[in-house]
Amino acid sequence: DSGVTQTPKHLITATGQRVTLRCSPRSGDLSVYWYQQSLDQGLQFLIQYYNGEERAKGNILERFSAQQFPDLHSELNLSSLELGDSALYFCASSLTAYSNQPQHFGDGTRLSIL
Amino acid sequence: GNSVTQMEGPVTLSEEAFLTINCTYTATGYPSLFWYVQYPGEGLQLLLKATKADDKGSNKGFEATYRKETTSFHLEKGSVQVSDSAVYFCALGGVNTGTASKLTFGTGTRLQVTL
Secondary structure (H helix, E strand, O other): OOOOEEEOOEEEEOOOOOEEEEEEOOOOOOEEEEEEEEOOOEEEEEEEEEOOEEEEEOOOOOOEEEEEOOOOOEEEEEOOOOHHHOEEEEEEEEOOOOOOOOOEEOOOEEEEEO | OOEEEEOOOOEEEEOOOOEEEOEEEEOOOOOOEEEEEEOOOOOEEEEEEEOOOOOEEEEOOEEEEOEOOOOEOOEEEOOOOHHHOEEEEEEEOOOOOOOOOOOEEOOOEEEEEEO
16 A cells, blocks of 8 residues: 555546546555556656645646645546546656655556547 | 566466566666555555665565666565565666655566466
8 A cells, every 4th residue: 555545436427528537545655656657658757746836747637627625635637538538547646756765656547438 | 767667468377476577777876676566456466665776675585686787676586475466566666865866667467377
């Protein structure tokens, strides 16, 4: 058990809809990361937050947004969903934002768009 | 930009065989390097890490040495078990401490160990 909790585990919805994925980091970790895993793109970094502030952006679509709350949990919002958004979305956390810190991953949310 | 190249899978081995999964990277400076393992239906688990040249990371019988001269971080295990069957990812951390620390992943190598 990594200590990172993601909910829900599975999400099935239709095109055009909006969903929210939730992540609780390991106790004491200040940095949260979101990644997308798909068969064609592999594991892609989406966005990082550190202590409530956005720290880095990767290949995140404009239809996607995220935030980190004062209690350090994070939410990833996906809107105007398309079939191609079907993927496994992982949250990870680390103690600090330093690059030599390992990231600890949750079990992911599997998003299926019908 | 940063990139990671892993050997193509799947890799199929008999139990107790020697394992090598090749990983090379492209980056400026001195990035941290990681190996993660993903078992079916689960998230990624940190297997081992190395933060500077010539460091050797090790865990559960797996080892990898940070080779700056060859920009490589190959994963090895002397005797694999059926329970090692999983997908292994090589990952590159940020090149400077204190900056954003996203991970850049390789494509993953699926290992299947048979009896």
